[in-house]
Amino acid sequence: MKELRDPKAIARLLADIRDRARRLPDRPRLMEVCGTHTMSLFRHGLTPRLAEAGVEMVSGPGCPVCITPDGLHEAAIDLAAGIEDLTLATFGDMTRVPTRKGSLQTAVPAAGSRIRIVYSPEEALAEAEREPGRQVVFYGVGFETTIPAIAYVVKRAARARLRNFSVLPALWLVPPALKAVLDSDEVAVTGFIYPGHVSAVIGVEPYAFVARDYGVPGAVAGFEPGDILLAVRSVLDQSLEGRPRVALEYGRAIRPEGNPTARAVMEEVCAPFDAEWRGLGRIPRSGLRFRAKFARLDAAKKFGLSIKVKGKPLAGCRCGDVLRGVIRPQGCPLFGTKCSPDSPLGPCMVSYEGACLVHYKYGRRERKGP
Amino acid sequence: MCLAVPAKITRLEPSGLGTVDYIGTEVKANFSLVPQAKPGDWVIIHAGFAISVMDAQEARETLRLFRELAESS
Numbered sequence: 513m514k515e516l517r518d519p520k521a522i523a524r525l526l527a528d529i530r531d532r533a534r535r536l537p538d539r540p541r542l543m544e545v546c547g548t549h550t551m552s553l554f555r556h557g558l559t560p561r562l563a564e565a566g567v568e569m570v571s572g573p574g575c576p577v578c579i580t581p582d583g584l585h586e587a588a589i590d591l592a593a594g595i596e597d598l599t600l601a602t603f604g605d606m607t608r609v610p611t612r613k614g615s616l617q618t619a620v621p622a623a624g625s626r627i628r629i630v631y632s633p634e635e636a637l638a639e640a641e642r643e644p645g646r647q648v649v650f651y652g653v654g655f656e657t658t659i660p661a662i663a664y665v666v667k668r669a670a671r672a673r674l675r676n677f678s679v680l681p682a683l684w685l686v687p688p689a690l691k692a693v694l695d696s697d698e699v700a701v702t703g704f705i706y707p708g709h710v711s712a713v714i715g716v717e718p719y720a721f722v723a724r725d726y727g728v729p730g731a732v733a734g735f736e737p738g739d740i741l742l743a744v745r746s747v748l749d750q751s752l753e754g755r756p757r758v759a760l761e762y763g764r765a766i767r768p769e770g771n772p773t774a775r776a777v778m779e780e781v782c783a784p785f786d787a788e789w790r791g792l793g794r795i796p797r798s799g800l801r802f803r804a805k806f807a808r809l810d811a812a813k814k815f816g817l818s819i820k821v822k823g824k825p826l827a828g829c830r831c832g833d834v835l836r837g838v839i840r841p842q843g844c845p846l847f848g849t850k851c852s853p854d855s856p857l858g859p860c861m862v863s864y865e866g867a868c869l870v871h872y873k874y875g876r877r878e879r880k881g882p
Numbered sequence: 883m884c885l886a887v888p889a890k891i892t893r894l895e896p897s898g899l900g901t902v903d904y905i906g907t908e909v910k911a912n913f914s915l916v917p918q919a920k921p922g923d924w925v926i927i928h929a930g931f932a933i934s935v936m937d938a939q940e941a942r943e944t945l946r947l948f949r950e951l952a953e954s955s
């Protein structure tokens with residue numbers, strides 16, 4: 513879809529945005545909730561061009577690797593280091609998050625154990641089926657985009673009565689986190705760019721409270737530069753009209769009702785609880801864990817792990833403030849000096865969609881300015 | 883993390899497993915979460931699972947809109 517990157521179309525949208533921003537009484541400050549949006553905005557140099565057009569973009573808590581508290585990573589390290597003949601499988605970014613116990617990448621696995629990077633939870637399940645003598649734990653992190661896939665393998669493992677498969681869940685829900693951002697009053701957000709692929713599962717209704725209860729407009733966006741600008745323009749239009757709603761600007765990939773099949777699997781396997789997020793603290797009904805019927809597949813219960821979710825961050829790391837949008841990555845004293853992609857001190861510098869890594873990689877264009 | 887890619891379904895078995903063509907490479911995928919999908923459809927793939935079927939009509943609308951934007955600049 514090269515049309516969505518056409519410089520002429522981009523210029524036209526930016527001109528529209530500039531025009532609308534000028535007509536608004538206050539400078540619009542929009543939060544892009546999703547880390548993949550943050551990356552796209554920077555990779556295509558849009559954040560500085562939007563600033564020039566009068567719109568400030570703020571990154572939100574949209575990186576599941578980043579908001580997972582250290583205690584969970586440490587529990588995963590304990591598991592791999594403490595139990596023999598075990599495979600701890602997880603997504604690549606998760607292995608590099610630094611904690612007081614090091615990272616999964618630096619951890620020394622117990623005899624016969626290994627840490628394995630997978631692309632899909634099904635690869636972990638397949639290993640458990642192939643090697644009945646080995647415990648396989650999938651350290652599963654994700655938002656609503658990923659949770660249905662994880663719930664699906666949990667269901668399949670339960671049905672197959674696999675005794676050697678379990679999941680360490682780090683499952684997070686986006687709408688309660690938006691409510692936490694709005695309730696905190698720390699960042700005066702005048703609009704939201706809602707995540708595209710989370711919305712593929714949940715649809716638009718779960719964001720309706722943002723417009724209804726807080727009067728804040730928003731739009732679901734795709735990931736091409738044109739997609740994001742279209743959503744920004746829609747949010748400004750809603751502000752000008754004084755009629756906030758949830759606009760869907762990614763209709764080619766998302767149905768307004770989301771994906772009911774994916775949600776059904778998720779709801780069958782998981783139930784919400786008040787979860788602790790890095791930076792945002794405890795948020796009501798913002799995490800998922802397995803229902804009693806599937807509790808046997810929860811690695812924390814199965815191996816009796818103690819998880820300290822309220823641990824302090826590594827010295828000086830301000831990932832928490834970055835995740836709330838209170839400071840930009842450059843506002844952290846460690847940014848680019850003690851903390852860099854080669855030796856990250858916090859998860860926002862690890863994940864390829866973490867705000868710090870994105871600013872580090874692409875921030876020079878922003879500093880150059882217009 | 884929520885990065886997901888559009889790809890075209892090339893094979894779909896009754897089990898819900900199959901393959902997609904992703905920029906010329908055949909990749910395995912699980913279609914259990916999109917029961918309405920059929921071979922030839924474009925889907926959004928995330929962590930090995932198709933999570934959404936793309937709407938061809940909407941995609942054409944988007945292209946038309948962007949051609950208009952480009953021409954009007």
